[in-house]
Amino acid sequence: MLALNNIEVVYDGVILVLRGVSLTAEEGRITTLLGANGAGKTTTLKAISGLLHAERGEVTKGSVELDGVRLDRLQPHEVVKRGIVQVFEGRRTFENLTVEENLVAGAHTRHDLGEIRAGIERTYATFPVLKERRQHIAGYLSGGEQQMLVIGRALMSNPKVILLDEPSLGLAPMIVEEIFGVVRRLKEEQKLTVLLVEQNAALALAIADHGYVMENGRIVLEGPAEALRQNSDIKEFYLGLNESGTRKSYRDTKHYRRRKRWLS
Amino acid sequence: MGGFDWGFTFVLVVNGVMVGLMYALIALGFVLICKATDVINFAQGEFVMFAAFIAAGVAGAGLNFWVAALVSIIGMVALGFGLERVVLRPLIGRGIIAVVMATIGLAAVLRGVAVLIFGPDTRAITMPVGDMPINLGIVSVPPAQLAGAVVSIIFLAVFSWFFLKSRVGVAMRAVADSQQVAMAMGINVRRYFALAWAMAGVVSAIGGVVWGAMLGVDNQIALVGLKVFPVVILGGLDSIVGAIVGGLIIGVVENLAAGYFDPVVGGGTKDFAPYLVMLIVLMIRPEGMFGRRRIERV
Ligand SMILES: Nc1ncnc2c1ncn2[C@@H]1O[C@H](COP(=O)(O)OP(=O)(O)O)[C@@H](O)[C@H]1O
Ligand SMILES: [Mg+2]
Numbered sequence: 001m002l003a004l005n006n007i008e009v010v011y012d013g014v015i016l017v018l019r020g021v022s023l024t025a026e027e028g029r030i031t032t033l034l035g036a037n038g039a040g041k042t043t044t045l046k047a048i049s050g051l052l053h054a055e056r057g058e059v060t061k062g063s064v065e066l067d068g069v070r071l072d073r074l075q076p077h078e079v080v081k082r083g084i085v086q087v088f089e090g091r092r093t094f095e096n097l098t099v100e101e102n103l104v105a106g107a108h109t110r111h112d113l114g115e116i117r118a119g120i121e122r123t124y125a126t127f128p129v130l131k132e133r134r135q136h137i138a139g140y141l142s143g144g145e146q147q148m149l150v151i152g153r154a155l156m157s158n159p160k161v162i163l164l165d166e167p168s169l170g171l172a173p174m175i176v177e178e179i180f181g182v183v184r185r186l187k188e189e190q191k192l193t194v195l196l197v198e199q200n201a202a203l204a205l206a207i208a209d210h211g212y213v214m215e216n217g218r219i220v221l222e223g224p225a226e227a228l229r230q231n232s233d234i235k236e237f238y239l240g241l242n243e244s245g246t247r248k249s250y251r252d253t254k255h256y257r258r259r260k261r262w263l264s
Numbered sequence: 265m266g267g268f269d270w271g272f273t274f275v276l277v278v279n280g281v282m283v284g285l286m287y288a289l290i291a292l293g294f295v296l297i298c299k300a301t302d303v304i305n306f307a308q309g310e311f312v313m314f315a316a317f318i319a320a321g322v323a324g325a326g327l328n329f330w331v332a333a334l335v336s337i338i339g340m341v342a343l344g345f346g347l348e349r350v351v352l353r354p355l356i357g358r359g360i361i362a363v364v365m366a367t368i369g370l371a372a373v374l375r376g377v378a379v380l381i382f383g384p385d386t387r388a389i390t391m392p393v394g395d396m397p398i399n400l401g402i403v404s405v406p407p408a409q410l411a412g413a414v415v416s417i418i419f420l421a422v423f424s425w426f427f428l429k430s431r432v433g434v435a436m437r438a439v440a441d442s443q444q445v446a447m448a449m450g451i452n453v454r455r456y457f458a459l460a461w462a463m464a465g466v467v468s469a470i471g472g473v474v475w476g477a478m479l480g481v482d483n484q485i486a487l488v489g490l491k492v493f494p495v496v497i498l499g500g501l502d503s504i505v506g507a508i509v510g511g512l513i514i515g516v517v518e519n520l521a522a523g524y525f526d527p528v529v530g531g532g533t534k535d536f537a538p539y540l541v542m543l544i545v546l547m548i549r550p551e552g553m554f555g556r557r558r559i560e561r562v
Contacts, residue, residue: 051448080450088448094441096556097434104431105438109450157450 001027002048002084002161002193007062007072009040009047009217011055017043019217020062025161028191030183032204032225034234035214041197042089044214045163048195049086050076066161081109083160089169089197091146093153095139099130102138102149106156116156123152126182144175151179155186161193162186168200180207205229275403276523277516282409284515285416286475290488291495291507292423293467299440299502300460303352304360306367309489310374311464313481315340315472317378320387320481329392337469344465348458375483386482389473412474419470420508423463427504436460440502494538498545500555509553514538 002025009018018040025031035041046052047059048071064072071079094102103123107116124131127148133141138149147167154162164183168176184207186192198204205211211228213221221233228234294308305311318339322332351370355363393407400410427433439446439456447453475488495514499506521537545552 049448051444054444054447075452076447077450077452080448085450086448088445092442092445094438094445096441097437101434101437104434105446105451106449108431108435108438153449 003065005063008060010060011057025195029209030194032196032208032211039214040217050079085154085159086163087154089165093138100134106153163195165197276519280516280519282413284512288508288511289416290471293464295507296464301457307371309486310371311468312472313486315469316476316481317382319473340465340469341462344461348461386480389477391477408477494542497542500552503554506554
């Protein structure tokens with residue numbers, strides 16, 4: 001189980017972005033973290049993967065733990081070795097490398113060449129289109145292929161936990177369906193733990209087991225995906241409109257605290 | 265011209281190729297660092313010079329050539345590691361100008377320190393290959409030059425293989441592509457920076473020994489660093505293949521200029537011809553023949 005205990009994150013020593021975030025991602029489950037642009041979702045993932053250090057960000061309070069072992073002081077490569085891998089938003093392939101070289105790079109923390117070979121074949125079985133493109137330069141793949149590649153590449157490290165940052169962004173619905181189908185299968189067949197960040201709540205809640213909603217660096221709502229799907233605030237908020245047709249946020253709704261109590 | 269002298273041209277081209285292989289090897293050191301760490305190393309020529317001094321110093325103390333070459337390689341790897349740690353690492357994130365100035369400063373310091381340690385006299389490195397010119401059909405070449413060319417080819421091949429095929433090479437290119445993504449994949453980026461500098465040290469050592477054996481060792485050797493820029497601009501700052509092709513072309517251009525234009529104008533074209541090529545390349549294809557273009561997608 002991956003657990004964030006009341007973490008605070010500060011950039012550049014002064015910019016407070018996460019203000020006490022607690023969440024857990026259960027083993028073999030898909031947990032989704034929802035929220036609007038700028039809420040702090042990506043920062044949350046970087047706090048887990050250790051990538052904050054490289055951006056002059058720091059976890060100043062609280063802790064990040066995987067199965068009770070603290071991660072928040074580790075370098076990114078050490079976090080990957082412990083079985084957590086982050087997939088960035090925006091389909092960040094190694095664009096000058098071929099598809100297969102991308103996969104090889106993804107297996108950097110592993111040493112058994114036979115296992116790496118097998119991992120590559122497994123990735124090709126999961127995403128057959130990547131096999132066809134194996135010698136192509138990643139930068140020239142289509143958006144959907146690139147998303148498959150970055151997920152496949154992350155899986156090459158043989159992770160226990162995968163952190164997915166907005167994988168649906170900018171992709172055609174059919175492609176998104178295929179990719180989410182794969183994510184669900186990985187969870188079911190390999191007991192992979194998934195922390196899925198999305199702005200598209202409907203999509204995410206359709207495959208998630210549990211969900212959190214983040215706003216302004218805080219968790220404002222959490223519950224089983226089923227309950228969140230029924231939640232009128234979520235419906236309203238993610239449609240972006242309330243009854244009078246104006247945008248609103250949880251912070252503006254009087255009954256949000258009541259709702260929250262009811263959900264938790 | 266009525267009777268074009270093919271034989272003469274052939275000699276110039278062969279000589280150009282042999283010198284060009286050396287340029288390629290030395291440029292490779294530059295490219296390794298540029299590609300993996302985004303640092304433009306203006307001290308590449310001084311690296312070569314320093315390596316040559318180490319080898320000449322060890323050989324001058326009576327040890328044999330192979331020991332001298334080995335000590336030079338080890339010394340340059342240590343220097344590469346050390347400089348990365350002490351000078352460049354603290355400059356990460358400080359902007360390109362700071363880093364460029366640091367390497368220019370480094371170049372001056374290395375030139376000065378080399379003279380302090382080894383003295384101003386020209387020293388010799390003698391390769392164990394004798395000095396009977398070797399006949400290659402139309403041309404005959406000094407054995408040291410031929411040995412230099414062979415060594416260059418071997419090392420260029422090994423480094424190319426390493427970069428393009430080995431797992432460590434793939435990781436190094438991944439770091440070059442995106443440091444952030446490389447980190448996210450569990451690649452220890454710092455360690456690859458150090459590795460790039462160490463490898464540049466190895467290449468410089470080989471270059472220094474071979475170049476020193478051909479020209480004699482004093483701090484003029486550092487001038488070979490000036491050839492690196494036309495080579496890498498022509499080939500592409502971050503391309504291994506580019507360094508090789510660029511080196512060969514610049515070597516040949518230089519020799520053709522020396523053979524055909526210098527006698528007419530009284531000399532000097534050899535030195536600026538490579539830069540003329542560089543300027544033309546910058547105007548028509550600034551990323552070089554094999555340099556990476558930003559991949560534009562719609
Ligand atoms: N490297 C950084 N330095 C300073 N502020 C940052 C940095 N990265 C993100 N932020 C700020 O933190 C907030 C949350 O950003 P982010 O975690 O990217 O949100 P989300 O992924 O939910 O869109 C934003 O206000 C953003 O401007
Ligand atoms: Mg984000």
